[in-house]
Amino acid sequence: MKTKRQPKKVNVITLGCSKNLVDSENLMTQLSGNHFEVSHESTQAQDEVVIINTCGFIDRAKEESVNTILEYSQRKTDGLVSELYVMGCLSERYKHDLVTEIPEVDGYFGTQDLPAILSRLGGEYQHELLGERQTTTASHFAYLKIAEGCNRTCSFCAIPLMRGKHRSQSIEDLVSQAQHHARNGVKELILISQELTYYGLDLYKKRALSELLYQLADVDGIEWIRLHYAYPSKFPRDILTAMKVLPTVCNYLDMPLQHISDPVLRAMRRQITRSETEDLIKYAKDTVPNLCLRTTMLVGHPGETNRDFDELCEFVGQGHFDRLGVFEYSHEENTSAHQMEDDVPPSLKSLRANTLMDIQREISLQKNERLVGQTMKVLVESHEGEYYRARTEYDSPEVDNEVWIKAEYLRLGDFVDVEITEATEYDLYAVAKMDG
Numbered sequence: 001m002k003t004k005r006q007p008k009k010v011n012v013i014t015l016g017c018s019k020n021l022v023d024s025e026n027l028m029t030q031l032s033g034n035h036f037e038v039s040h041e042s043t044q045a046q047d048e049v050v051i052i053n054t055c056g057f058i059d060r061a062k063e064e065s066v067n068t069i070l071e072y073s074q075r076k077t078d079g080l081v082s083e084l085y086v087m088g089c090l091s092e093r094y095k096h097d098l099v100t101e102i103p104e105v106d107g108y109f110g111t112q113d114l115p116a117i118l119s120r121l122g123g124e125y126q127h128e129l130l131g132e133r134q135t136t137t138a139s140h141f142a143y144l145k146i147a148e149g150c151n152r153t154c155s156f157c158a159i160p161l162m163r164g165k166h167r168s169q170s171i172e173d174l175v176s177q178a179q180h181h182a183r184n185g186v187k188e189l190i191l192i193s194q195e196l197t198y199y200g201l202d203l204y205k206k207r208a209l210s211e212l213l214y215q216l217a218d219v220d221g222i223e224w225i226r227l228h229y230a231y232p233s234k235f236p237r238d239i240l241t242a243m244k245v246l247p248t249v250c251n252y253l254d255m256p257l258q259h260i261s262d263p264v265l266r267a268m269r270r271q272i273t274r275s276e277t278e279d280l281i282k283y284a285k286d287t288v289p290n291l292c293l294r295t296t297m298l299v300g301h302p303g304e305t306n307r308d309f310d311e312l313c314e315f316v317g318q319g320h321f322d323r324l325g326v327f328e329y330s331h332e333e334n335t336s337a338h339q340m341e342d343d344v345p346p347s348l349k350s351l352r353a354n355t356l357m358d359i360q361r362e363i364s365l366q367k368n369e370r371l372v373g374q375t376m377k378v379l380v381e382s383h384e385g386e387y388y389r390a391r392t393e394y395d396s397p398e399v400d401n402e403v404w405i406k407a408e409y410l411r412l413g414d415f416v417d418v419e420i421t422e423a424t425e426y427d428l429y430a431v432a433k434m435d436g
Contacts, residue, residue, distance in 0.1 A: 008121070009037045009048040013072075014136075015065050016055025018192050018228075020088060021136065022145040024053045027087075027114060029134045034123030040136045049083045049121065050075075054090035056162055058330035065090040066102075073104040085109065087117060089162040111163055132180055138381060140413035141188035141224075141397065142181045146174055146212065150194035152231065154258075155269045155337035156301060156329060159194050166195065168203045175215050182221030187413065188379065189216065190226045190396065197230050197239070210238040217246045223415065224379070224393060228254040233271040235280055240287040250393040251288050254323075256296035260315040261308035264301055269336065274315075281320055292394035294323035297356060300349030301329045302340035309352050317359050322367055323400050324360040326353045361425050368401070368423035375419050375433060378403050380410045390418070392428075407432040 010031055014024040024040065031038045036049075050072050054065035065088075075081045085107045091098060092110035099108060109117050115125040135142045149164040150157075178189060193199065200208025216225055225248050227239070232255055243249045259265055260274050285291055297312065316324065328349040331342040344352075378390035381397075388410045390403040404427060405418055418430035 009039070010121070011039050011042045011044075011047040011050050013041055013050065013052045013068065015053060015068060016057065016061055016089065018143045018190070019145055019194070020053050020055060022133075022143050022192070023088065023111070023114075025133050025135055027051065027053070027117065028136075029129050029132060030114065030118055030125060031121075031123065032134065033126045033129045034118060034121075036121070036123070038134075046080050047075075047082075049085070050081050051085045051087060051117065054086060054088040056088070056090035056093045057158065058327070058332070060330075062090055069098070069102055069105065073102055076104055085117065085120070087111075087113065092162045093158065133177065135181070135184075135186070137397070138413070139185050140379065140381075141190060142186045143192050144174060144177060144181075144189045145169075145192050146196065146209075147193035147199050151198060152195060152271075153269050153336070155267060155340075156298065156332065156335060158332045158335055161334055163194060166198050166202060168199050168201070168208075170203060171200075171208070171212050171215055174212060175219065178216050178219045178222060182219050185221075185413065187222065187415070188224040188226065189222055190228060192228045195229060195231045196227060197234070197236055207236040209236060210242040213239070213242040213246060213249055217248045223248055224250050226250045226252050226393075226396060228396065230255045232257055232277060232280055237283060237287075240284055240291075243291075244288050250292075251290050252292045252294070252394055252396070253284065254294040254396070258296065258298045259301070259304075259308070259312060261304075261311045264304050264308050264312075267303050267337070267340070268298070268301060292322045293320065294325075294396070294400070295321050296325045296327060298327050298329055299352040299356060300344040302331075302337055302343055304329075304344055313356060313359055316356060317363075319363050319366075321360065321363070322394060323364075324357075325399065326356050328353050364401075365423070365425045368425065368428060371420045371428060372423055373420065375417055376403075376430070377415055378405070378418055378430070380405075380412055380414050380416060382412060383410075390416070390430075401426050401428060403428045403430050405430045405432055 012024050012028055014021050028038045052068055055061040069086055072081055072084050076084045083106050086105050087109040091108045095108045107120055118125055147166055147168040149166045150160050151166045196209055258268055262274050376392050378392050380388050380390045382389045387404040388407055390405055395401045417433045419433055420428050420430050422429035
């Protein structure tokens with residue numbers, strides 16, 4: 001009598017950004033559909049199969065990915081892992097080198113090789129699972145990747161090398177995914193891609209992000225829709241109109257500007273000037289007066305002078321941004337900037353990044369202090385010690401402010417009204433407002 005074989009256990013490790021996380025979730029959905037027993041970043045002592053989804057964006061991310069591969073290669077040598085596979089951006093970009101340097105890995109796969117990974121494990125890609133994605137985030141929010149790849153030619157960015165040209169998902173497929181998430185209790189959708197504002201050009205021959213927003217806003221159960229990674233050049237301004245009139249679209253826009261000095265913007269190939277940037281910011285805030293604007297700046301690009309950096313500091317100091325992150329330039333091969341001399345020393349890059357964050361830290365404190373005494377709607381995330389941790393519509397998970405609430409009991413994943421009682425640079429403290 002034959003005994004039924006237990007399903008293979010697969011542990012998926014995700015490195016890098018939220019777009020990578022969605023890829024891992026799609027992989028896990030397909031694995032489950034093929035009757036594998038799947039976990040995400042399990043800490044158990046022994047794994048049958050490990051798949052590492054890597055990041056290859058900048059030096060630090062590449063180093064983390066390589067170190068993780070080496071760690072699990074050693075676990076395989078020690079008999080704690082039976083099979084080890086690597087996928088994602090690093091594998092797409094450096095497959096030949098990785099095969100040579102870390103041969104313990106059983107297979108390397110790129111960013112678009114999901115069917116090949118499944119085949120290698122003895123499964124097959126199941127199209128009927130599209131839109132049925134498992135999520136690894138908290139149950140009340142999910143990332144919705146609306147497109148893959150990027151057609152931009154920014155000098156410093158290797159993403160097109162790893163992800164290819166821009167490819168939009170259809171509005172119908174995205175609405176179907178949103179409906180699936182809503183049925184599973186998701187209340188917040190965070191729209192992501194390498195470049196949101198390009199959405200629809202390949203499918204509909206026009207920018208269609210605003211049309212997508214109107215359709216997603218009709219999905220029952222979705223209360224917040226948040227926009228990440230909007231490119232400023234040729235920004236489709238009807239997005240702001242949709243944000244203004246649709247109550248489910250958060251008054252929140254993540255628009256990485258990277259710099260403000262015209263010489264640096266030209267060197268970066270950003271296809272926009274300081275004057276055009278300032279006009280866009282003014283239009284956005286005039287259209288959506290309570291807009292929360294998040295941006296990212298890049299310091300230390302080849303050719304960035306002290307004068308360029310001083311101009312950037314002056315611009316940030318004007319207080320345009322509610323949220324701001326800073327990256328130090330990484331000299332990436334096969335990008336156009338790699339042909340330039342990496343002439344800003346690492347110590348100066350670090351000093352410039354810290355200086356810019358110091359400026360923004362004071363701005364953030366002032367903006368948060370103005371919220372003291374106000375009533376705000378928040379989404380409850382977790383219970384930690386004597387506090388509940390929550391977010392406002394102006395805060396995205398992991399990267400923005402958190403609201404700490406003292407309350408006897410709040411249900412996780414619920415929206416509640418709170419009164420802000422205290423503020424620091426990146427945190428708000430509040431008490432829950434009781435009905436009646």
